[in-house]
Amino acid sequence: MKRRDFLKGMLATSFTVISSASILTPLTALAKAGAKNRDDWLTTGSHFGAFKVKRKNGVIDQVKPFDLDKYPTDMINGVRGLVYNPSRVRYPMVRLDFLLKGHQSDTTQRGDFRFVRVTWDKALTLFKESLDQVQTKYGPSGLHAGQTGWRATGQLHSSTSHMQRAVGMHGNFVKKIGDYSTGAGQTILPYILGSTEVYAQGTSWPLILDNANTIILWANDPFKNLQVGWNAETHESYEYLAQLKEKVKQGKIRVISIDPVASKTQDYLACEKIYINPQTDVALMLAIAHEFYINDLHDKAFIEGYSLGFEQFVPYLTGANDGIAKTVEWAEKITAVPADVIRSLAKTMVAGRTQMLMGWCIQRQQHGEQPYWMAAVLATMIGQIGLPGGGISYGHHYSSIGVPSSGAAAPGAFPRNLDEGQKPIFDNHDFKGASSTIPVARWVDAILEPGKVIDANGDKVTYPDIKMMVFSGNNPWNHHQDRNRMKTAFQKLECVVTVDINWTATCRFSDIVLPACTTLERNDIDVYGSYANRGLLAMQKMVEPLFDSLSDYEIFSRFARILGKEKQYTRGMTELDWLKQLYDECKGANEGKFPMPDFEQFWRDGYVHFGEGELWTRHADFREDPEINPLGTPSGMIEIFSRKIDRYQYDDCKGHPIWMEKTERSHGGPGSDKHPVWMQSCHPDKRLHSQMCESEQYRNTYTVNGREPVYLNPGDAKQRGINNGDIVRVFNDRGQLLAGAVLSENYPKGVIRIHEGAWYGPVGEDGSKEGGAKVGALCSYGDPNTLTQDLGSSKLAQACSAYTCLVDYEKFRGKVPEVSSFSGPVEVTI
Ligand SMILES: Nc1nc2c(c(=O)[nH]1)N[C@H]1C(S)=C(S)[C@@H](COP(=O)(O)OP(=O)(O)OC[C@H]3O[C@@H](n4cnc5c(=O)[nH]c(N)nc54)[C@H](O)[C@@H]3O)O[C@H]1N2
Numbered sequence: 001m002k003r004r005d006f007l008k009g010m011l012a013t014s015f016t017v018i019s020s021a022s023i024l025t026p027l028t029a030l031a032k033a034g035a036k037n038r039d040d041w042l043t044t045g046s047h048f049g050a051f052k053v054k055r056k057n058g059v060i061d062q063v064k065p066f067d068l069d070k071y072p073t074d075m076i077n078g079v080r081g082l083v084y085n086p087s088r089v090r091y092p093m094v095r096l097d098f099l100l101k102g103h104q105s106d107t108t109q110r111g112d113f114r115f116v117r118v119t120w121d122k123a124l125t126l127f128k129e130s131l132d133q134v135q136t137k138y139g140p141s142g143l144h145a146g147q148t149g150w151r152a153t154g155q156l157h158s159s160t161s162h163m164q165r166a167v168g169m170h171g172n173f174v175k176k177i178g179d180y181s182t183g184a185g186q187t188i189l190p191y192i193l194g195s196t197e198v199y200a201q202g203t204s205w206p207l208i209l210d211n212a213n214t215i216i217l218w219a220n221d222p223f224k225n226l227q228v229g230w231n232a233e234t235h236e237s238y239e240y241l242a243q244l245k246e247k248v249k250q251g252k253i254r255v256i257s258i259d260p261v262a263s264k265t266q267d268y269l270a271c272e273k274i275y276i277n278p279q280t281d282v283a284l285m286l287a288i289a290h291e292f293y294i295n296d297l298h299d300k301a302f303i304e305g306y307s308l309g310f311e312q313f314v315p316y317l318t319g320a321n322d323g324i325a326k327t328v329e330w331a332e333k334i335t336a337v338p339a340d341v342i343r344s345l346a347k348t349m350v351a352g353r354t355q356m357l358m359g360w361c362i363q364r365q366q367h368g369e370q371p372y373w374m375a376a377v378l379a380t381m382i383g384q385i386g387l388p389g390g391g392i393s394y395g396h397h398y399s400s401i402g403v404p405s406s407g408a409a410a411p412g413a414f415p416r417n418l419d420e421g422q423k424p425i426f427d428n429h430d431f432k433g434a435s436s437t438i439p440v441a442r443w444v445d446a447i448l449e450p451g452k453v454i455d456a457n458g459d460k461v462t463y464p465d466i467k468m469m470v471f472s473g474n475n476p477w478n479h480h481q482d483r484n485r486m487k488t489a490f491q492k493l494e495c496v497v498t499v500d501i502n503w504t505a506t507c508r509f510s511d512i513v514l515p516a517c518t519t520l521e522r523n524d525i526d527v528y529g530s531y532a533n534r535g536l537l538a539m540q541k542m543v544e545p546l547f548d549s550l551s552d553y554e555i556f557s558r559f560a561r562i563l564g565k566e567k568q569y570t571r572g573m574t575e576l577d578w579l580k581q582l583y584d585e586c587k588g589a590n591e592g593k594f595p596m597p598d599f600e601q602f603w604r605d606g607y608v609h610f611g612e613g614e615l616w617t618r619h620a621d622f623r624e625d626p627e628i629n630p631l632g633t634p635s636g637m638i639e640i641f642s643r644k645i646d647r648y649q650y651d652d653c654k655g656h657p658i659w660m661e662k663t664e665r666s667h668g669g670p671g672s673d674k675h676p677v678w679m680q681s682c683h684p685d686k687r688l689h690s691q692m693c694e695s696e697q698y699r700n701t702y703t704v705n706g707r708e709p710v711y712l713n714p715g716d717a718k719q720r721g722i723n724n725g726d727i728v729r730v731f732n733d734r735g736q737l738l739a740g741a742v743l744s745e746n747y748p749k750g751v752i753r754i755h756e757g758a759w760y761g762p763v764g765e766d767g768s769k770e771g772g773a774k775v776g777a778l779c780s781y782g783d784p785n786t787l788t789q790d791l792g793s794s795k796l797a798q799a800c801s802a803y804t805c806l807v808d809y810e811k812f813r814g815k816v817p818e819v820s821s822f823s824g825p826v827e828v829t830i
Pocket residue numbers: 148149150151152157159180181182364472473474475476478479480499500501502504516517518519552681682683688689690691756757784785788802
């Protein structure tokens with residue numbers, strides 16, 4: 001849309017623009033809004049860690065780590081800014097044209113950021129009426145409320161559960177399967193190793209440290225990624241990483257990191273590194289397997305006793321069936337790992353006890369199933385699966401996996417589904433032939449191509465015709481790929497509702513925006529220590545909800561009241577009733593094993609500690625007796641060849657792992673003649689996805705010229721005339737963004753990094769927020785998903801492939817627009 005058309009649109013209705021600058025109230029004024037007077041230290045928890053807070057004059061003043069957290073993350077310095085920041089949603093708001101025309105609104109205006117403040121009653125009534133329209137006109141296949149995400153910690157206020165229970169009381173809706181994190185991995189591994197593996201507890205760190213001779217960190221940066229956890233973190237893994245660092249120093253354990261970039265973990269451990277061309281790991285793995293095979297280094301007894309299908313795989317390895325032997329020389333050409341290095345790596349891996357620790361990033365790419373499968377084949381050939389300090393793990397970089405679990409029962413949560421016997425108002429299960437569940441990363445495809453039939457994990461999925469979406473506790477305009485494609489898709493939606501704390505880009509592209517409060521503005525409980533399940537934490541309310549924001553429980557209790565179902569929704573219980581009940585149930589389940597005081601005592605103490613856990617080796621039982629303790633695969637064995645997958649007859653996921661070229665690959669691969677640079681959008685060092693980006697002062701500690709950093713190879717940057725601190729335009733045929741240059745030798749030639757979670761802030765050619773609605777608009781802050789590819793990993797998992805992405809970049813020489821991401825909407829009145 002041209003600026004002129006905008007003005008025309010603006011003249012068509014009469015409203016006033018309230019300066020968007022008015023959103024930027026001074027911090028102290030914000031802080032005082034709705035604060036209460038209690039000045040003692042209180043406990044609470046977050047993905048960033050458990051911590052304590054002291055208030056002064058009813059305002060959050062100081063934050064310090066929880067007593068038991070010996071390795072707090074730097075991000076704790078950003079916690080205060082989660083509450084007090086200019087990006088908060090202050091009031092329920094409705095997009096201008098939606099308020100005027102409802103489901104007949106001009107959806108090309110969606111994203112122009114013009115919103116009108118309304119009351120809670122008005123907003124929730126509009127929400128309900130929209131659901132009525134969609135259920136009446138289209139039925140449940142017209143509504144998708146199934147996306148999930150990283151919400152905040154807390155078992156009671158878990159926001160997606162509230163939204164889904166309440167919306168579920170109105171009617172049925174489309175849901176998702178899988179997640180963005182491990183979509184390819186969690187789909188392939190049940191066929192190979194019998195469970196998702198990615199979310200399973202792993203071999204205890206002390207056993208790894210005592211028994212491993214070599215640790216392979218494959219696409220893995222635990223030192224960065226263990227800073228956050230699914231529950232309230234207490235960072236116990238860092239104690240083990242410190243011990244590992246010492247062992248590396250003493251030469252007792254070799255750690256070899258295989259990664260295209262120099263990671264934070266490499267730097268911390270001072271370990272060995274092998275550079276590999278991005279997206280080529282399967283070729284390296286095949287060459288290692290080939291090396292094992294031709295030198296007779298593989299464990300034939302283990303392969304024979306614990307796996308199936310090696311003999312179908314060997315002809316591919318040797319080239320007997322395709323004419324290409326997967327030799328070290330063959331792999332060197334693809335991976336840039338020298339043949340000698342591969343030979344010596346293969347020898348090292350069978351020389352002693354070798355623990356492979358896989359990161360998740362290499363399965364968020366096209367054919368992401370293959371490296372995970374092939375890594376399992378390598379571990380099988382080495383023959384150490386089930387031994388302490390040997391075998392393979394797919395999770396030691398995540399949420400304290402590998403820290404021995406206490407074994408205590410964890411608390412339950414607020415129910416996501418309807419209670420037994422409850423029925424929705426629109427009790428309709430007719431999805432009109434479409435699937436009621438779709439792969440998590442394929443919803444934008446569905447909006448664009450309703451009715452299309454795709455393959456997914458041995459089944460057919462028929463895309464529903466989605467007309468309305470509801471989001472809470474997730475940020476799809478962060479997590480999904482290819483912004484401009486999303487924009488086109490969103491123009492097809494009649495209504496989008498988002499519940500969030502902040503004016504994220506998802507709110508910007510919504511019609512109804514409802515303000516939730518932060519965890520610090522409500523009471524809750526959660527586990528601390530994530531997978532270690534070390535204890536139970538009281539998450540004590542620090543201040544009253546700011547502005548018009550409400551807790552998720554309160555928002556959806558009010559919504560249920562409008563549906564005439566408040567009692568059904570709340571079961572007649574208050575926030576405190578629920579907390580007490582969740583606590584008492586947990587206490588009951590732990591009776592006699594893990595003593596817990598009564599609720600009041602627990603609340604005063606701030607936590608209850610469950611104690612240490614027992615050491616454990618993954619797959620030890622299977623190793624001990626594969627017949628009594630079979631894996632969950634069809635055969636009960638490790639499946640090097642999967643008959644089941646083979647029968648699907650997919651061209652992009654065959655019966656055994658193979659190397660396949662990507663649609664986009666740097667270093668001479670497809671597409672690199674046009675856009676030569678691989679962009680990795682790894683998980684941020686200073687955020688949890690998009691969360692914490694709103695924490696303004698903390699963000700200012702790492703931004704460059706107010707933009708998200710783009711990490712560049714110094715040689716590549718110099719060739720383009722770029723210096724540290726310059727504003728860079730990164731682009732491809734899918735989109736364009738601005739980011740701030742950081743030159744670093746950690747990034748090799750042809751590789752750049754922009755961390756995911758950078759807030760999307762599109763602006764028009766005139767730099768206006770309104771112009772951000774246009775397809776192709778420039779992102780003023782640096783969201784890498786402006787550039788990524790929206791492509792299923794394969795017909796098997798259909799998972800997110802964000803890392804199959806080529807770009808180019810140049811010094812930005814135009815008029816630099818203001819960052820539009822953080823200052824909220826253009827508030828208008830009618
Ligand atoms: N390019 C690229 N894209 C990626 C990835 C990548 O590596 N590269 N990684 C993918 C992965 S692994 C993941 S897990 C996803 C993450 O994607 P998401 O889980 O969607 O990301 P978050 O930023 O954590 O979004 C959580 C949202 O919930 C809101 N929220 C927090 N607490 C509350 C609450 O109490 N109530 C309500 N109502 N809302 C709340 C936050 O403000 C935030 O907007 O991103 C995926 N996308």
